[in-house]
Amino acid sequence: MRTALVIGTGLIGTSAALALQSRGVTVHLADHDPEQARTAAALGAGTDEPPAGPVDLAIVAVPPAHVAATLADAMRRGAARAYLDVASVKAGPRRELEELGLDLSAYIGTHPMSGKERSGPLAATADLFEGRPWVLTPTRATDTEVLNLALELVALCRAVPVVMDADAHDRAVALVSHMPHLVSSMVAARLENAEETAVRLCGQGIRDVTRIAASDPRMWIDILSANPGPVADLLAEVSADLDETVTALRALQSSDEAKRQDGAAGIETVLRRGNAGQVRVPGKHGSAPTAYETVAVLISDQPGQLARIFADAGMAGVNIEDVRIEHATGQQAGVVQLFVDPKVAPALAGALRDRGWALRQ
Known part of the structure; x- marks a missing residue:
């Protein structure tokens, strides 16, 4: 070319x-x-x-x-x-x-x-x-x-x-992209009129779930208008799961012990199904997901802090497989989560402590 x-x-x-x-x-x-x-x-x-x-x-x-x-x-x-x-x-x-x-x-x-x-x-x-x-x-x-x-x-x-195949592609992206975007938007929409005191409690979990809801609505209307059937089918399945989950949660409020047990079983079912689906998400380089150990390091919001952590990990001979930053609400600080091979996690934790880093248990 x-x-x-x-x-x-x-x-x-x-x-x-x-x-x-x-x-x-x-x-x-x-x-x-x-x-x-x-x-x-x-x-x-x-x-x-x-x-x-x-x-x-x-x-x-x-x-x-x-x-x-x-x-x-x-x-x-x-x-x-x-x-x-x-x-x-x-x-x-x-x-x-x-x-x-x-x-x-x-x-x-x-x-x-x-x-x-x-x-x-x-x-x-x-x-x-x-x-x-x-x-x-x-x-x-x-x-x-x-x-x-x-x-x-x-x-x-x-x-x-x-x-x-083109049709198989459209069903696949409905599952892994289009439907999740709408669900993310629906979760984020709950925050629009929420009390400020509640919003200030937002942590990394809600940030992860709502991140893609920041995308341009006009672009997504174009995308969803071109693939409405597969997305609607998936949302109908999610809706059915939501109905069952709501029923299970209501049962947990019952004074009847048998109903509460049924409710707990229903919640456990949906959580375990979530576990089973999540482990199928490809890991690093598209490979099967790997169970990494997390080393959490307290960090201040100052220039050079991340570079220092990565340099210190490198001096310890440890490869960081993935990283996530959880910011502290209203403070110039946060927690850096370093994902590493479980075999090297103790050595990394020790090396970082020796270099003056405060670790979170």
């Missing part, structure tokens, strides 16, 4: 352009908002000048509702040798293209499984896709050269290619 055209210079499009540009591909940028394309160009993502002729690959990075029309326009004017989109749903846009009667041998639907709460070109980074799955949904009609160009794009962005 020597040349590419990125149509849509939001977070995903600009990030892909930055990655390609950094690896020697000449990237042309286009957007319905010329100012956004100019912003992406100013960030080093390419040029907002149109290409002189067909490029090797056209990357359509627009909302799902506009994918088919944008692709159809690019194909009809012969903008590229190959075309792909990066929308978060795959079956709908393909059906729309088929209904338009276009030759789809030059097209492949894709979806990089990466993003941020922030949108737009200013949020873009060249490393956004590194190590992340990038789904490809070829069909029997997909030309081999088109598939190879898509794989080259994934490699240049240092992502991990995953081949799936």
